[in-house]
Amino acid sequence: MSCLNSQATAMMCPRGMTARIQIALTVTLFAWAGAAMAQKSSADSIAEYRTMLQDGNPADLFEAKGEDLWKQKRGPKNASLEQCDLGKGPGVVKGAWVELPRYFADTGRVQDMESRLLTCMQTLQGFNAEALAKTPFGKDEQNNVTAIATWISAESKGMTFNLSQSHVEERKMYEVGKRLFYLRGGSHDFACATCHAQDDKRIRLQDLPNLTKQPGAANGFGAWPAYRVSNGQMWGMQLRLNDCYRQQRFPYPLFGSEATIALGVYMGVNGKGGDATAPAIKR
Amino acid sequence: MNRIDALIVAVATTLLAACSTPMPSGAELDKLTQDILARSFRAEGQAKLERISPDEDNRLCAESDQTGVALDAKVAQAIEARNMATIQPPKDGKFLGDWKQGEAIAQSGAGKTWTDKEGSVNGGNCYNCHQISQEELSYGTLGPSLYNYGKLRGVANPNSVESKPIVEYTWGKLHNARAYNACSNMPRFGHKGILTEVQIQHVMALLLDPASPVNK
Numbered sequence: 001m002s003c004l005n006s007q008a009t010a011m012m013c014p015r016g017m018t019a020r021i022q023i024a025l026t027v028t029l030f031a032w033a034g035a036a037m038a039q040k041s042s043a044d045s046i047a048e049y050r051t052m053l054q055d056g057n058p059a060d061l062f063e064a065k066g067e068d069l070w071k072q073k074r075g076p077k078n079a080s081l082e083q084c085d086l087g088k089g090p091g092v093v094k095g096a097w098v099e100l101p102r103y104f105a106d107t108g109r110v111q112d113m114e115s116r117l118l119t120c121m122q123t124l125q126g127f128n129a130e131a132l133a134k135t136p137f138g139k140d141e142q143n144n145v146t147a148i149a150t151w152i153s154a155e156s157k158g159m160t161f162n163l164s165q166s167h168v169e170e171r172k173m174y175e176v177g178k179r180l181f182y183l184r185g186g187s188h189d190f191a192c193a194t195c196h197a198q199d200d201k202r203i204r205l206q207d208l209p210n211l212t213k214q215p216g217a218a219n220g221f222g223a224w225p226a227y228r229v230s231n232g233q234m235w236g237m238q239l240r241l242n243d244c245y246r247q248q249r250f251p252y253p254l255f256g257s258e259a260t261i262a263l264g265v266y267m268g269v270n271g272k273g274g275d276a277t278a279p280a281i282k283r
Numbered sequence: 284m285n286r287i288d289a290l291i292v293a294v295a296t297t298l299l300a301a302c303s304t305p306m307p308s309g310a311e312l313d314k315l316t317q318d319i320l321a322r323s324f325r326a327e328g329q330a331k332l333e334r335i336s337p338d339e340d341n342r343l344c345a346e347s348d349q350t351g352v353a354l355d356a357k358v359a360q361a362i363e364a365r366n367m368a369t370i371q372p373p374k375d376g377k378f379l380g381d382w383k384q385g386e387a388i389a390q391s392g393a394g395k396t397w398t399d400k401e402g403s404v405n406g407g408n409c410y411n412c413h414q415i416s417q418e419e420l421s422y423g424t425l426g427p428s429l430y431n432y433g434k435l436r437g438v439a440n441p442n443s444v445e446s447k448p449i450v451e452y453t454w455g456k457l458h459n460a461r462a463y464n465a466c467s468n469m470p471r472f473g474h475k476g477i478l479t480e481v482q483i484q485h486v487m488a489l490l491l492d493p494a495s496p497v498n499k
Contacts, residue, residue, distance in 0.1 A: 172306070172315065181349075183341075184344060188395065189471065204411055204421045246396050252327035257324070
């Protein structure tokens with residue numbers, strides 16, 4: 001993580017944030033060294049490494065960028081997102097994330113945070129939501145969507161998940177999400193459930209949350225958006241699911257597609273009562 | 284109609300619509316899932332859309348996983364029988380290759396994703412789920428430990444008559460695990476073309492060769 005090797009961070013360096021980056025970098029290096037020296041079990045070392053990184057989570061930088069973007073007048077309509085309705089009324093951000101995905105009457109569908117942001121960027125700012133959805137991860141406006149999602153999630157940090165299941169469309173999406181979670185496919189016959197339906201399992205040394213119930217569901221679902229140290233990138237839930245499907249050897253899930261939203265409903269509802277820890281930091 | 288009246292009508296209509304729409308049946312939800320699946324993915328690289336049309340074995344196992352209702356014994360036997368029928372013995376008659384190459388295959392998780400080049404060499408992903416040699420500490424726990432696999436099964440000489448059943452079983456398990464356990468989570472390495480016959484021979488040696496670190 002540095003101004004030199006992270007495109008997104010480099011973009012922010014001229015905005016007087018170099019001091020924060022240096023602090024984050026110092027903490028990162030210190031944690032790396034600490035993890036290497038520790039004579040403990042690898043799981044303990046990883047947990048300690050994450051705790052140390054938490055103080056200097058580079059997600060803070062994306063969070064600050066996201067808040068700026070929310071308030072900034074942008075797009076063809078030169079408007080801010082401050083009137084965006086994330087489910088709790090126009091402009092209400094705090095607590096919105098722990099209730100998403102949810103049904104929205106204006107679009108007539110269940111939406112997660114990222115797909116809802118595209119709706120707001122289209123209706124309020126005049127962007128083309130379809131074009132935004134087709135933009136590859138890590139490019140152009142997709143970076144902004146990730147940053148805004150990071151800030152929105154951070155505004156619910158420490159709150160507990162409470163997704164609605166009162167609308168029939170929300171209940172339908174839960175049932176579809178459950179079916180998708182267990183769907184075996186691809187060249188390797190993998191389902192989400194292959195790795196994420198049992199307690200206390202791991203892949204290599206990586207612990208696998210059981211996403212079918214608490215506490216695994218909130219631990220897994222509630223941590224994204226997260227900063228990934230291994231590649232120096234900020235990942236939203238859409239990219240997290242996209243990379244799961246890549247590793248499952250499935251075809252490419254469309255950004256904001258119903259399948260990804262249904263999985264969000266399934267995990268979020270299963271995580272009811274669990275803590276929202278996003279934006280988290282991952283290996 | 285003033286604005287408040289209009290709002291009340293709008294809210295009431297929405298609520299009525301929400302309450303009066305019944306929850307679809309299980310079969311309708313299965314159909315909706317298939318429709319959503321068809322609308323939610325695109326082909327990318329070698330990961331074509333046909334990969335999300337599950338075969339009958341996967342459909343039955345997924346339904347059992349999802350509902351928590353175990354497969355009917357006859358259905359499970361039928362799945363195992365049709366997968367058993369896919370298993371081919373080695374063309375050159377040799378079950379074991381080189382354990383060193385087997386270790387490299389077990390270590391590799393490469394292949395078959397949309398970011399892998401089509402036709403590139405695939406790995407076996409073995410360490411993702413299994414402990415294998417004692418030297419490799421970074422192993423997963425989704426599958427059972429395979430450390431001392433051959434030794435525990437008394438394989439002193441893999442070419443002996445006594446070892447034949449376990450050697451043939453292991454070959455079959457690597458080729459198509461669903462022949463022995465209808466809804467196993469293990470990929471069907473031979474049947475689905477993930478590993479070549481030569482690669483399976485190397486992984487066989489890793490598990491069964493008395494010289495392999497697995498059996499030390």
